[in-house]
Every structure is written in structure tokens, then in C-alpha cells.
Amino acid sequence: MTDRAIPEPEHRGGISRRGMLGLVGAAGAVVGAGAGVAGGVVAARSASATTADAASVHPFFGEHQSGITTPVQDHLHFASFDMMARTTREDLIALLQDWSYAASRMTQGLDVSASGAVGGSPEAPPDDTGEALGLPASSLTITFGFGPTLFDGDAGDRYGIAARRPPELERLPAFLGEDLNPDASGGDLCIQACADDPQVAVHAIRNLSRIAFGRARIRWSQLGFGRTSKTTAAQATPRNLFGFKDGTANILADDAAALDAAVWVSGADQPSWMSGGSYLVARKIAMLIESWDRVRLSEQQNIVGRDKAAGAPLSGGDEFARPDLEKTDAAGAAAIPARSHVRLAHPDSNGGVQILRRGYNFVDGNNDLGRLDAGLFFLSFQRSPAQFVTLQRSLSTDAMNEYIRHVGTGIWAVPPGAAQGSYVGAGLFS
Amino acid sequence: MTDRAIPEPEHRGGISRRGMLGLVGAAGAVVGAGAGVAGGVVAARSASATTADAASVHPFFGEHQSGITTPVQDHLHFASFDMMARTTREDLIALLQDWSYAASRMTQGLDVSASGAVGGSPEAPPDDTGEALGLPASSLTITFGFGPTLFDGDAGDRYGIAARRPPELERLPAFLGEDLNPDASGGDLCIQACADDPQVAVHAIRNLSRIAFGRARIRWSQLGFGRTSKTTAAQATPRNLFGFKDGTANILADDAAALDAAVWVSGADQPSWMSGGSYLVARKIAMLIESWDRVRLSEQQNIVGRDKAAGAPLSGGDEFARPDLEKTDAAGAAAIPARSHVRLAHPDSNGGVQILRRGYNFVDGNNDLGRLDAGLFFLSFQRSPAQFVTLQRSLSTDAMNEYIRHVGTGIWAVPPGAAQGSYVGAGLFS
Numbered sequence: 001m002t003d004r005a006i007p008e009p010e011h012r013g014g015i016s017r018r019g020m021l022g023l024v025g026a027a028g029a030v031v032g033a034g035a036g037v038a039g040g041v042v043a044a045r046s047a048s049a050t051t052a053d054a055a056s057v058h059p060f061f062g063e064h065q066s067g068i069t070t071p072v073q074d075h076l077h078f079a080s081f082d083m084m085a086r087t088t089r090e091d092l093i094a095l096l097q098d099w100s101y102a103a104s105r106m107t108q109g110l111d112v113s114a115s116g117a118v119g120g121s122p123e124a125p126p127d128d129t130g131e132a133l134g135l136p137a138s139s140l141t142i143t144f145g146f147g148p149t150l151f152d153g154d155a156g157d158r159y160g161i162a163a164r165r166p167p168e169l170e171r172l173p174a175f176l177g178e179d180l181n182p183d184a185s186g187g188d189l190c191i192q193a194c195a196d197d198p199q200v201a202v203h204a205i206r207n208l209s210r211i212a213f214g215r216a217r218i219r220w221s222q223l224g225f226g227r228t229s230k231t232t233a234a235q236a237t238p239r240n241l242f243g244f245k246d247g248t249a250n251i252l253a254d255d256a257a258a259l260d261a262a263v264w265v266s267g268a269d270q271p272s273w274m275s276g277g278s279y280l281v282a283r284k285i286a287m288l289i290e291s292w293d294r295v296r297l298s299e300q301q302n303i304v305g306r307d308k309a310a311g312a313p314l315s316g317g318d319e320f321a322r323p324d325l326e327k328t329d330a331a332g333a334a335a336i337p338a339r340s341h342v343r344l345a346h347p348d349s350n351g352g353v354q355i356l357r358r359g360y361n362f363v364d365g366n367n368d369l370g371r372l373d374a375g376l377f378f379l380s381f382q383r384s385p386a387q388f389v390t391l392q393r394s395l396s397t398d399a400m401n402e403y404i405r406h407v408g409t410g411i412w413a414v415p416p417g418a419a420q421g422s423y424v425g426a427g428l429f430s
Numbered sequence: 431m432t433d434r435a436i437p438e439p440e441h442r443g444g445i446s447r448r449g450m451l452g453l454v455g456a457a458g459a460v461v462g463a464g465a466g467v468a469g470g471v472v473a474a475r476s477a478s479a480t481t482a483d484a485a486s487v488h489p490f491f492g493e494h495q496s497g498i499t500t501p502v503q504d505h506l507h508f509a510s511f512d513m514m515a516r517t518t519r520e521d522l523i524a525l526l527q528d529w530s531y532a533a534s535r536m537t538q539g540l541d542v543s544a545s546g547a548v549g550g551s552p553e554a555p556p557d558d559t560g561e562a563l564g565l566p567a568s569s570l571t572i573t574f575g576f577g578p579t580l581f582d583g584d585a586g587d588r589y590g591i592a593a594r595r596p597p598e599l600e601r602l603p604a605f606l607g608e609d610l611n612p613d614a615s616g617g618d619l620c621i622q623a624c625a626d627d628p629q630v631a632v633h634a635i636r637n638l639s640r641i642a643f644g645r646a647r648i649r650w651s652q653l654g655f656g657r658t659s660k661t662t663a664a665q666a667t668p669r670n671l672f673g674f675k676d677g678t679a680n681i682l683a684d685d686a687a688a689l690d691a692a693v694w695v696s697g698a699d700q701p702s703w704m705s706g707g708s709y710l711v712a713r714k715i716a717m718l719i720e721s722w723d724r725v726r727l728s729e730q731q732n733i734v735g736r737d738k739a740a741g742a743p744l745s746g747g748d749e750f751a752r753p754d755l756e757k758t759d760a761a762g763a764a765a766i767p768a769r770s771h772v773r774l775a776h777p778d779s780n781g782g783v784q785i786l787r788r789g790y791n792f793v794d795g796n797n798d799l800g801r802l803d804a805g806l807f808f809l810s811f812q813r814s815p816a817q818f819v820t821l822q823r824s825l826s827t828d829a830m831n832e833y834i835r836h837v838g839t840g841i842w843a844v845p846p847g848a849a850q851g852s853y854v855g856a857g858l859f860s
Contacts, residue, residue: 077793079796081800082800117738118727121726121727122726122727122728123727124726125723125725125726125727126673126727126730128673129671129719129723130669130672130673130674130738131670131671132669133738133739134669197504197656198628198656199655199668199669199791202655202656202671202791202802202804205802206671206802206804209801210723217800218796218801219800220795220796221795221802222795223653223793225505225629226561226628226629226632236564238629239561239629240561241561241632242561243547243556243558243560243561244560289636290640296551296552296555297550297552297553297554297556298553300556308548308560308563309547309548309563361561361632363507363632364794364795365650365651365653366651369647370512370639371639372632372635372651
């Protein structure tokens with residue numbers, strides 16, 4: 001490797017050699033010793049971090065990555081990254097190691113490194129940017145994914161992993177009603193940071209982006225609030241920006257059978273390095289909220305297939321009643337209309353297909369007409385991209401399509417969780 | 431008014447006549463009867479709203495508008511509005527009445543009207559957009575302001591109020607280091623919505639914008655998180671995106687003498703309709719965070735004038751120690767450097783001038799270089815715009831200027847609070 005023409009990190013991106021080596025060295029120590037960060041060798045970021053309710057800390061290492069079945073936090077910062085030109089397999093591995101090390105620390109409420117925001121030499125830039133100093137872990141989860149273009153694309157087999165690309169990990173097919181912005185779609189890598197505090201989620205993406213300097217850079221990113229899904233029965237069902245409850249029938253984190261059937265990758269037809277992983281689909285869905293707001297209540301409810309106040313299906317019962325797709329009124333009309341969202345998305349209309357949703361509302365300022373640029377940043381996890389494709393095709397006749405536009409898209413293979421002392425995606429390189 | 435050429439609301443903007451009349455009618459009833467919304471005539475938006483902790487509800491009516499000295503909430507949605515062409519004095523008054531009525535309801539955790547999101551006719555669009563159904567008041571405050579162009583500007587004295595413009599309410603002078611975007615500056619009217627829950631703040635701006643259809647429209651808007659100030663001693667001092675504590679020495683809400691001296695308008699040289707009001711300055715400050723992150727810790731601290739970990743002034747003591755601007759080291763150098771932010775902004779460097787700050791961090795996605803588009807949305811309240819001008823001029827030599835750009839600006843006269851049964855700004859029209 002000494003004769004490679006790639007300049008050293010300090011010349012390529014901006015992070016100082018000291019900072020870079022510090023991170024790599026520390027990560028190396030963890031990986032090498034297999035001791036893990038949880039072993040107590042690092043100091044807590046603050047008193048509040050050490051005294052935070054244990055429930056607000058989700059372990060980074062484990063069978064699955066956190067941030068999939070974790071009770072959905074209220075805030076999201078999502079970032080898609082592209083690898084920089086002329087990076088190597090070793091660069092990619094080092095990046096994933098550095099990211100894993102930093103993520104394992106930040107999810108505990110710690111700075112990105114032992115010297116952190118204020119503990120290093122005063123004559124050097126701090127490793128950590130510092131805006132989360134004093135804040136607890138805030139339920140932070142950091143979830144990594146690999147896009148199709150990481151394996152092969154215009155740049156070819158840059159990292160020697162093309163042969164290990166899961167056959168299903170392909171750019172999603174075109175769907176009716178899309179108006180996609182390529183600059184807000186795709187990406188070699190993605191990071192989903194979710195937290196109870198937006199400052200903690202932003203701190204995570206900012207520092208992971210900084211660690212990536214010279215190796216990968218943000219392609220597009222998205223802030224979200226007001227989760228539109230739930231993953232535990234105890235969580236109240238939130239509302240999307242159409243004012244309807246969203247996520248009532250989501251797969252719950254304690255439903256192991258459903259998770260195995262719908263979310264976790266397994267089986268001989270899948271690469272072994274993906275076992276225990278999942279596929280993440282992101283769709284930025286602009287909502288034409290001013291048009292929607294002019295729709296009469298009865299039609300809004302017919303479009304959704306649920307009542308607006310309680311979220312009950314139009315076939316009757318309470319929010320959690322199973323939609324009765326066969327029920328008709330005296331005149332023979334379906335109680336849940338043929339083109340309603342609930343009917344078209346229901347497992348019974350799709351051969352039993354389910355996905356685990358984890359979306360967020362967004363508002364990105366306003367447009368030139370003085371209208372809010374708002375919508376749903378849809379995120380779903382599934383054991384096969386085919387599940388999403390089936391459902392999205394079913395929604396091609398959705399009456400709601402008049403009021404939404406899919407403007408961004410992406411798909412990533414989400415590897416299983418890293419073993420204590422290892423890093424996310426290690427199986428791909430072994 | 432019957433011979434005016436202005437079309438009726440239903441033709442001008444999009445809100446239905448039924449919705450408009452419903453809002454106006456209800457507001458009129460409140461104004462006419464002087465009974466007020468708090469009188470119990472309206473139903474709570476939800477069970478959680480009625481059982482919400484009383485501390486999370488801030489009264490809309492009162493001597494001052496809420497959202498100025500109110501303990502700073504964690505989330506902001508700020509919107510600047512321009513009045514539509516050909517609107518009249520009556521339109522402006524009706525808009526302020528409708529806004530006040532809706533704000534008085536939403537700050538209690540109620541829908542914008544009695545029929546609300548689901549209580550009206552199913553054959554009409556709901557008055558309320560519904561995404562806050564079931565959410566408590568969440569400390570929501572809604573604060574209204576009037577820009578210089580509302581009184582007179584290119585459009586002339588549209589509303590018969592030019593003669594009542596406060597002489598100090600003028601476009602701010604140019605400052606060194608500005609790179610202002612005119613499309614993200616100014617505005618005839620502004621609304622600052624702050625809440626513990628971003629969904630509640632967004633719901634407020636969305637619904638007030640909807641109510642304004644045909645009369646005013648959003649010119650620019652900003653979401654913020656992670657308050658960068660505090661207004662009570664009990665609030666922890668938050669950090670800005672440079673990683674430093676911000677707002678340590680802010681004026682506190684219980685310091686009546688300081689508020690009278692620095693925040694509330696009074697005196698014979700001010701229009702009587704502004705007595706008990708304030709002036710609001712907004713500055714969108716882009717932070718060059720990647721450049722800042724490369725600065726060594728000691729220099730970061732010299733630029734700010736405080737230590738990064740504790741927030742203590744470099745002259746010694748703890749966070750709340752008074753900066754000793756005279757202190758020198760053995761070599762005679764100032765402990766708090768001459769061009770440090772703390773020194774230049776300190777009252778002792780500015781003839782005692784203070785302002786009440788209420789800013790928020792923002793992240794608006796990323797730029798084409800893959801860097802986060804981030805910074806500080808600075809908000810301050812002062813009894814005279816001259817206070818802000820004095821401080822901002824003092825900061826012209828601030829060493830921090832290398833790492834920030836002011837990209838948006840605005841100033842508004844914030845009238846006093848509305849009396850129960852009246853509306854914000856009523857004094858301007860009486």
C-alpha cells in the first residue's frame with residue numbers, strides 16, 4: 001500500500017491527521033482488544049449522561065442494528081453519503097470502523113472519542129464538535145446502510161465487493177406518480193440517526209460526516225420530527241401532516257414472528273453477511289397540504305379509509321379494529337372504498353405482505369407561493385425490497401396520490417448489528 | 431364596503447367562505463361579548479389537553495405578548511408574511527382578529543375553531559388541519575410583529591397607519607460581513623411560534639397561514655431547535671452549533687428592572703399603542719461549521735472569550751462569574767482578548783446596553799459540497815432597535831466573524847399583549 005497514489009487523509013478532506021489517527025487508533029484498540037466500549041474504559045460525556053435513565057440508552061452492538069425495532073424516537077436526522085473518488089477497500093473498511101466506534105460512543109451519550117470536545121490538547125481542534133456536551137444519550141440510535149452503488153455502479157467494483165451484492169439490492173423500479181429529484185435520491189451509504197432530542201441527532205450526523213472527510217461526503221440529508229409510526233403498543237399513534245393517525249397497524253417490536261417473517265433477512269438465498277440485517281427504503285413524499293386542506297372531511301376519510309378523529313377503519317370499531325374489507329353498506333357500496341389507502345396497503349390486499357414503517361414528518365421551509373414545503377419522510381424496513389415494491393404498486397390507484405408526490409427515493413442493505421468489538425458490515429469484508 | 435372591488439375571500443385565496451365566516455363569526459362573538467376564550471365556552475382539543483400540566487399552557491391574553499419572557503421552549507417555527515396586493519385596512523384588522531382568536535385557542539391546546547379538525551360538517555373541509563389532534567398545548571406561544579413595510583413602503587400607506595409608525599421602526603442599517611438574501615429578509619408581519627413539540631409549532635404556523643389565505647402569505651420561514659438562550663435561572667444553558675454555551679448572561683424573566691430597562695417599550699417618545707410592547711430583531715446567521723471545527727480549542731476559546739467545557743469567562747470563575755474585562759496575564763495580555771465575542775458584546779463595552787435573546791439552532795439540509803447548511807437563527811427583543819444596532823456594530827471586529835455570515839434579517843414592532851376579548855395590535859387601529 002505504500003506506493004498508492006492516494007494522498008493521506010489530511011490532504012484529502014479536512015480532518016487533521018491527529019484527529020484521524022486518534023480515532024483510528026482508538027477504534028483499532030477496541031477492535032483489537034475486543035474489549036468494547038461498554039467495558040468502562042471511557043469517561044461519560046457529562047454527569048447527566050451517567051445519570052440518564054437506562055431506557056434512554058440503546059446498545060450499539062448486538063444481533064441487529066438499533067434504530068429498526070427501537071421504540072421510535074421523536075426526531076430524525078438522515079444522511080445519504082457518496083464515497084469520494086479514488087477511495088479504496090481499505091478506506092471503506094476504516095471508515096466503517098471509525099463510524100462504528102464513534103456511534104458506539106455517541107449512543108451512550110459520550111463524545112466521539114476519549115479526548116472528545118474539550119479533553120484533547122488545547123493546541124488542536126477537538127475531536128468532537130461539542131454541541132451535545134452535557135446532553136444525555138437521548139435514546140440515540142445510529143443505523144448504517146449500503147446502497148447498490150457501493151457494490152457496483154458507474155465506478156465499477158471499487159471495493160472488491162460486487163460479487164457479494166445481494167441480488168435484490170437494486171435501484172427501485174419506477175412507480176406511477178413519481179417526480180424524483182436525483183440529487184435527493186440514492187447514495188452509496190446511509191446513516192439514520194434517531195433521538196429524543198434533535199440536537200443529539202444532528203450532533204451525530206455532523207460528527208460522522210466530519211469523520212468521513214476525504215472518504216465520503218453527504219449527498220443529501222433530511223431532518224424529521226413527529227414520528228409517524230410506532231413500534232410498541234405503549235406508544236401513542238402519532239399523526240401525519242394530513243391530520244390522520246399513521247402507523248396504527250405497524251409491526252410491533254415484541255412480535256418476533258412478524259419481525260422474522262417481514263423484517264429480518266435470513267435464508268440460503270441471501271448473502272450470509274446480511275443474515276439478521278434488513279433492507280431500508282426511504283421515500284421523500286411531498287404532501288400538497290393546501291390542496292388536502294380544501295378536501296371535505298368525508299372525502300378525506302374515504303381517501304384514507306379511516307375516521308379522522310379516532311383513526312378507526314370505516315368498517316367500524318375502534319382504532320385497532322381490523323379493517324373489514326368485505327363490509328358493504330345497504331346500497332352495496334364498500335364501507336372501505338376501493339381506492340382508499342388503507343384497503344390498498346392492507347396485507348389482505350397484498351398476499352399478506354407487511355413492512356415495518358418508521359417515517360417522520362418534515363417541513364423544509366416554504367416555496368415561492370408562500371406554501372409550506374412539507375410532507376412525510378417515509379422509512380421502512382423489510383426482509384426483501386420486493387415487499388415494498390408490491391405495496392407501492394398496489395398504491396398506484398390510491399386516491400391519495402392526487403395529494404402527494406414522491407420526490408426522493410433510496411434503498412440500502414442494512415447489515416446486522418456489529419458484534420462487541422467489531423464494526424458494522426464486517427461480514428461483507430471477511 | 432359593498433362597492434369595493436376586492437373579491438370575497440373565497441375567490442381570493444382558497445379558504446372556504448364557510449371556514450372564513452366561521453372563524454370571523456366566532457372571533458366576532460368573542461370580541462363583541464368580551465367573554466374571552468378562557469371562559470369555558472370551547473371544548474378541549476383532547477383529553478390530554480385538558481389534563482396537561484398547567485405549566486405547559488401560557489395565556490395568550492395579557493399585558494405583554496407571550497413568547498418573549500416565557501421560559502424558552504425547545505422548538506421554533508418562525509414565519510414572515512407579506513400582505514397580498516389590494517388588501518384594505520379592514521382586511522388587515524380582520525386578519526389580526528382571526529389570528530388572535532386562533533392563537534388564543536391553539537395556545538390552550540385547542541383546535542383553531544370550535545368545530546376544529548373533526549367537529550364540523552363532514553361535507554366541508556375542517557377548519558383545523560388536524561395534525562395536533564390529541565397533543566397537549568406543549569407550552570405553545572404565538573407572538574406577532576409588524577414590519578416597517580406594513581406602515582409604508584413601496585405600496586404606500588395602504589392601511590392608513592403610516593402616521594403611526596414608530597420612528598425607530600426602520601429597516602436595519604447595513605452591517606459589516608452581511609451577505610443578505612432579500613427573499614429571506616423583512617416582511618410586513620411576522621409570527622414566532624415556540625413550543626415543546628415541533629409538531630405543535632408547525633401546526634400553529636400552518637393554520638395561521640391557512641387563515642391568512644387571500645390576505646397575507648408566507649414570505650419566508652424557519653424551523654429551529656435546541657434553544658440557544660434561557661430566560662429563567664432554572665433552565666440549563668444550552669449550546670450553539672459552535673459547541674459553546676450560549677445565553678449564559680441573558681436577561682431573565684424575573685428581573686423586572688432589567689426588562690423595563692431593556693425590553694418593554696414605554697415613554698412619551700413612543701407611540702402609545704406600543705406601550706408594553708417590544709422590538710423583535712431576527713438574524714439568520716450561517717455558521718461555517720466545518721471551518722470552525724478545524725480551529726484549535728485554545729483559539730476557539732479566545733474567539734468566544736469563554737472556556738468551552740464550563741462556559742466560564744477566560745478571566746476565571748464559573749459559568750456565571752462576571753467577565754473581568756480588565757484582567758491581564760503576567761505578560762500584560764488581556765485574559766479576555768480584545769476581539770473576543772464576550773468582550774465586544776458585553777454591556778460594559780457598550781454603555782450598558784443589553785438585549786433579551788431567544789435564538790435557535792437550525793440545520794437546513796446540506797449544500798452541494800456535502801456540508802451541513804447550519805447556523806443560528808438569532809432572535810432578540812429590545813425596547814429600541816438602537817440597542818441591537820449598538821451591539822452589532824460593536825461586533826464588527828469580532829474574531830468570530832470569520833466563521834459566520836448574516837444571511838437573513840428582519841425587524842418588527844411587537845405590540846403589547848391583547849386584552850381579553852380584544853386582538854393583537856388593536857391599539858394601532860383605535
